[in-house]
Amino acid sequence: MSITSVRIQAELENGLDALASKLQRSKSWVINQAIREFIEKQELEQQRWQETLEALTSVKQGKVVSGEAVHAWLGSWGSAEELPLPKAGE
Template identity: 50%
Template sequence: MSLTSIRLNNEVKIPLENLSKKLDRSKNYLINQAIREFIARQEMVETLWSDTLEALNSIKSGKAVSAQEVESWLQSWGGPNEKTPPKP
């Protein structure tokens, strides 16, 4: 495990100390947890952005499904004649 020092301003330091006492967890634990969650959220944002760019490129290249086809497919869900998902 490595050591990194950070400066906390009072608007972070005081609530962190209070939360640490309330949860009976160290400030170190809470800071590490917050950083893990931030990193996971950033990775998710990057994945969503990548998926968005892929979808936009797909539409630009003419690979799209009409709203009518999607609506027809969704309306068939749960019925005896359920359709397969539409393909571009």
């Protein structure tokens, strides 16, 4: 494991001390958990942003499903004649 030095604001240091004590863990463990969760969250946000850009590109290319088709599909849920998932252009 590598060592990294950081400056921590006093109020964060107090919270870190309190949390580490409450969890009966080291401050290092708490910091590692926080960084891990932050990185995972940022990666997920970047993935969602990329998926949003791809979806917008699809819309610009006309690859969309009409609102009527979606409402009909949703309205058929749970019925004996449930409709298949609508596809773009239908």
